[in-house]
Amino acid sequence: MKIIIIGSVAAGTSVAAKARRNNEDAEITIYNADYDISYSICGIPYFLGGEVDELEQLTPRDAAWFKKRYNVDIYTRHEVVAIDSNTKTIQVNNLETEETKEDHYDTLVFATGATPISPAIKGIDQKHVFQVRNIQNTAAIHQFMTTNQPKKVTIIGAGFIGLEMAEQLAHKGLDVTIVQRGKQIMSHLDKDMAFRVEKHLRKNNIHLLLHETAANITATSVDLESGKSIDTDMVILATGVKPNTKLAQTAGVKLGKTGGIAVNTKMQTNITDIYAVGDVAESFSFITNQPIYRPLGSTANKMGRIAGDIITGGSLEHRGILGTGILRVFDLAVGYTGLNEQEAIAEGFDIEVLHNIKPGNAAYLGGKEMVIKAIADRKTSHLLGVQIIGETGVDKRLDVFVTAISLKAKAEDLFHLDLAYAPPFSTTKDPVMYTGMALQNAIDKKNKLITPGELLDRINHGEAFQIIDTRAPKQYDVANVAGAINIPLAQLREKATELDHNLPTVTYCNKGVTGNAAQNVLLNMGFKEVFNLSGGNKNYQSYIKHN
Template sequence: MKIIVIGSVAAGTSVAAKARRNDEKAEITLYHADYDISYSICGIPYFLGGEVDELETLTPRNAAWFKKRYNVDIHTRHEVINIDSDKKMITVKNLDTNEEKVDHYDTLVFANGAAPITPPIQGVDRQHVFHVRNIRNTAAIHSFIVSKKPKKVTIIGAGFIGLEMAEQLTHKGLEVTIIQRDHQIMPHLDQDIAFLVEEHIRENGVNLLLNEEATVITDNYVETKSGTVIDSDLVILATGVKPNTKLAQKIGVELGESGAIKVNAKMETNIPNIYAVGDVAESFSVITGKPIYRPLGSTANKMGRIAGDVITDGDLEHRGILGTGILRVFDLAVGYTGLSEKEAKKEGFDIEILHNIKPAKAAYLGGKEIVIKAIADRKTSRILGVQIVGAEGVDKRIDVFVTAISLKAKAKDLFHLDLAYAPPFSTTKDPVMYTGMALQNALDKKNKLITPQQLTARIENGEQFQIIDARATKQYEESKVDGAVNIPLAQLREEAKKLDPNIPTVTYCNKGVTGNAAQNVLINMGFKEVYNLSGGNKNYQSFKRSISTH
């Protein structure tokens, strides 16, 4: 059997490695148009910022290494320019010599990834404007920084790469401006969580412009659609990627809803003996079963391994993804998995929303707060999605939530997890466990939750609420929810007799725990409709700042 793979970064090399492990006799050939193979795209910002000393660290393997270890042939600077799927024949062009040759296959795999999107901006082709996608343009950026010593950089786009580049170039001493077309950074996050990150970015000296578009790039500045002029001697394009589907489309390979190649669970396309993996291929959501496109190295490796196994008579199948992501932005880690609030609503789920603010480890050992936003389905109690922001412990918790969601866990299951505990690592009731407990109480309608957004919308719609601040008077005087009256928890049982138990009531404290205790007092006293404010006053004040900013 002869296997030909088009592309040789994460997905393509994974196909080859797994196929060889299963079948020692197969002939495996990879054609790769670029110079470098199997490199870490995600590590590029950290080389440019100086955390990685040598660029070669990001390219630990070459064609000779793969030949020696796996007996596969990798041809760099060779582009597949034509495919005859009936004759199982490809035409390959040597990009260094312009010579063309014909090769034959039994099985063909598209692993040719995605290309960076170049926005239609006047001057985008200038020499100080760079994409951040491969080793060669990384070397070009590094050379430019060393030789030209730029002082001001404009980054167009506020996704993973844009934020990571902002962090790294700020650390390098450059003055950084980010231009983002959307009303928020990181479109996969909900706005309330994205806002926490936006504040942190600005606190670290980055000039963040939202709802803006770059229209002109000159040698000295970037001009936006609104007329804002930003001094810039370096411009980074971080405007996303699009799958390289042109070659596949020419032979009738079907594309999915996302515009990437449509595949089944075995990574097969609609054409027999042709597969697609990695950033060129579409995945599907573990939760909804619907198509999803999230080009990440982790997914690419997984897809490649599955295809390599299936091609050599294995039984692996793709189980879908949650769209999990994590990145570091200065002192914060930002993680997310599953559906966001806006995505869950769009899918028609009736959802419960919890904002859980807890220290990642014992407060007496300096534990720093993490903010967990969790979404659950009211009908099934299943966890649908989680977003977490914090200075520590985010990766640990997001991976627990990923596992739970993948195994279709319900909110109550989280409380019963036997998680590792010791004061340097966690709290006795880990934030994951508390999330499950509080969510389940809300799902059971014992302790209903209401978000600042929901409360504000209902009040603006004319509904009447009694809002009880259960904190100490000093805290109330410093900041409070609009329309709230201060009744400290210790006085609530007596003062509640003066309230109307038939009017919807909201209790809150700083972050939620005392507000929950106040809620229980009122419920036990016969109040008919009592909510605890999700995330307490801390979350409410963040919501108010978000409104004023956006």
């Protein structure tokens, strides 16, 4: 068996490693047009920011290492330029010598990755404008910064790479401006979560320009379509990537709805004995089974291992992904998994939404708040998606939610988890447990939730509510929900007789717990419909300031 793999970063090398573990006799060859193999794209910002000392730390393995460990032949600077699937042959150009050779395969794997999207901006090809995608890009940026000592940088795009570069270049002392074409950063987050990160960026002196589009880059500025001009010494393009499918298309390989190569659960394409893995291939949602494209190293490694196993007689299959992501933005961790609120609505789910604001560990040991936005399906009680923002404990909770969704747990199952507890690490009722409890109560219609956005929308459409602020008067006087009356919880039973039992009622406190207690009081007193404001006044005030 002769296996040829085109591309040698995460996915391609994973195919080779798994195939070799399964089959010692296979002939495995990797062709790679780039200079480097198996490097960490995700680590690039941290080298440029100085957290990684040497660029070589991002390229720990070379072709000789793979040959010695796996008996795999890797040819760098060799570009596959043509494929004949009928004869199972390929044409390969040696980019150093310009020689061309023909090779043949029994099985061919596309692991050609993704290419940066180059926006239509005049002046984009200048020497101080950089993409952030490979080791060569990284070395060029580092050399430019070392030689020219730029003071101001403009980053175009506010996704993962854009925000990571903003953090790292700010740490290096540069004055950072982010230009984002959309109305918010991080499109996978809902707006009511994204604005919390936007606020944090500005707090850390990042100039964030939303709903702006770069039109022209000069030697000293980035000019926007709105007429604004940004003084700059360097420009980073972080406008996303697209699957590198050009070669695959010429070979007759079909693309999917997302633009990536369409594959089945075994990573097989429409052409016999041709596979596709990693950033060049589309995946599918574990929740909806619909195609999605999420170019991440974790998914690429998984796809590569599956393909390597199948090619050599194994039975692994891809189970889909949740599109999980996490990044650090200064001292905040920002994570998400599954569907956001808008995606869940678009998919036709009848959803329950909870904003849970809790410390990651005991407050008396310095526990800091995290905001958890959880979305569940009312019909099945299954979790659909979670977004979390906080300083500590975010990754731990996110991974629990990922596991729960992957195992099709219901909201109520979260409450019954026997999670690790000690005051330095958690609270007695962990934020994960509370999230499940509150969601299930809402789904069961006992303790209905209402988000700030839903409340304001319904009021604007003419619905009448009586809104009860259950906090102390001094808290009410500082900030409150428009139209709310202040009845502290201790007085609620007495003053409830003055309220309309038949009018839809909203209770709230600062974050949600006391509001929930007040909700129970009114329900037990016969009030017809009572909602607890999701995330309390704290969430409401944040929402109205950014909408």
